[in-house]
Amino acid sequence: MLKRNEEAGVRAVSPTLEITDITGEARALPDFADHERVVAGRDSARGLTAIVAIHSTVLGPALGGTRVWPYAGFDEALTDVLRLSHGMTNKAAISGLPLGGGKAVIIADARAGKPRAMLEAYGEMLATLRDVYVTAEDVGMSLADADFLHTLTPNVTGTTAGGSGNPSPVTAEGTFLGLRAAVRHRLGREDLAGIRVAVQGLGAVGWALCERLHAAGAALTVTDIDSTRVEAAATEFGARKAGPDAILAAEADVLAPCALGGVLSERTIPALEAKVVAGSANNQLARPEDARRLADRGILYAPDYVINAGGLINVAAELSPGGYDRDAAMAKVATIPDTLDEIFRRAAETGATTAEIADAIAAERIAAARSA
Numbered sequence: 001m002l003k004r005n006e007e008a009g010v011r012a013v014s015p016t017l018e019i020t021d022i023t024g025e026a027r028a029l030p031d032f033a034d035h036e037r038v039v040a041g042r043d044s045a046r047g048l049t050a051i052v053a054i055h056s057t058v059l060g061p062a063l064g065g066t067r068v069w070p071y072a073g074f075d076e077a078l079t080d081v082l083r084l085s086h087g088m089t090n091k092a093a094i095s096g097l098p099l100g101g102g103k104a105v106i107i108a109d110a111r112a113g114k115p116r117a118m119l120e121a122y123g124e125m126l127a128t129l130r131d132v133y134v135t136a137e138d139v140g141m142s143l144a145d146a147d148f149l150h151t152l153t154p155n156v157t158g159t160t161a162g163g164s165g166n167p168s169p170v171t172a173e174g175t176f177l178g179l180r181a182a183v184r185h186r187l188g189r190e191d192l193a194g195i196r197v198a199v200q201g202l203g204a205v206g207w208a209l210c211e212r213l214h215a216a217g218a219a220l221t222v223t224d225i226d227s228t229r230v231e232a233a234a235t236e237f238g239a240r241k242a243g244p245d246a247i248l249a250a251e252a253d254v255l256a257p258c259a260l261g262g263v264l265s266e267r268t269i270p271a272l273e274a275k276v277v278a279g280s281a282n283n284q285l286a287r288p289e290d291a292r293r294l295a296d297r298g299i300l301y302a303p304d305y306v307i308n309a310g311g312l313i314n315v316a317a318e319l320s321p322g323g324y325d326r327d328a329a330m331a332k333v334a335t336i337p338d339t340l341d342e343i344f345r346r347a348a349e350t351g352a353t354t355a356e357i358a359d360a361i362a363a364e365r366i367a368a369a370r371s372a
């Protein structure tokens, strides 16, 4: 039997699942960034520890995927979900979508398998947030997981049944188009023939990006912590192999981070060879000031949440009044280079970094919606 106990600040929807509002606790962290609401779900019987962070619902319900990752602890997971969630608000706003930003994490090792009971408990947690948060896939969350969660609660996108399916190829398409725009802007080249691209991470997006880059004639250098993927890319695309630690400083015109965040830092930026950074990973900058470090070295940075918005644009199309229309979604993805062109132009005119301009455009749209 379901029970509710909101007075105690704890809302349990099944006897074993405890849902706690931890907004107050999160407020103490440097990455809090005025989140509207942060909620933890714990179910020790079913092996769930999850956090849902809702950064903003000003433009619409907060949409953002669920990441399943073996975080070292709760605090690390909380910091990650806050940063990711904040990024989703900017991503939706700059992409012109009627959506807010949110994100969720489950502390678990997806490679060790995701117990059905854990996902059931998570689905129950999601159901309690269905008016404010809509989830989708992210690292460690599969299409099959999304399909399963959708049987429990409607606020799940990126499903196969009547949904838009796997967002990763669409993210890769948007990243490819954005990378081409950045190359045009920084290197003055209209095509990618012979352009050297170093790709970090050969997962769902990185691999699909390599397919497009290879077809466009780019010369690839690749890495992944999974060596079988690196070998496969060498065979499939004639890619040069680099070690995970060597990829950032690889001889390349473009660096495409497509693994995890925080790779562009005070330590790594001085060693970059590339003149363009354009990849799909979220939160590529370790600190906001790393955007200035890149600009000072003459490296053009395509802000992550602009270039990797393809997947969000695709799943968001499911929520449009007429339902999912792939052609309409792809037409919107094709505008990513236009947004980047505007950012690059404004950054060149004002001397601000591309990251600052992207944040400013997103903030302008949110402020306009607030005052409307």
Ligand SMILES: NC(=O)c1ccc[n+]([C@@H]2O[C@H](COP(=O)([O-])OP(=O)(O)OC[C@H]3O[C@@H](n4cnc5c(N)ncnc54)[C@H](O)[C@@H]3O)[C@@H](O)[C@H]2O)c1
Pocket (backbone or CB within 6 Å): 138, 139, 140, 167, 168, 169, 171, 200, 201, 202, 203, 204, 205, 206, 223, 224, 225, 226, 229, 244, 258, 259, 260, 261, 280, 281, 282, 308, 309, 311, 312
């Ligand atoms: N899938 C999407 O539609 C989408 C949308 C927007 C942003 N992103 C972001 O793009 C990135 C990649 O997403 P994905 O869906 O391809 O994830 P994925 O899990 O399919 O792939 C990630 C790949 O990176 C590799 N990797 C992890 N750590 C590494 C390291 N230190 N060095 C080299 N390789 C490493 C993994 O082995 C894996 O092959 C993530 O940051 C994700 O948040 C994805």
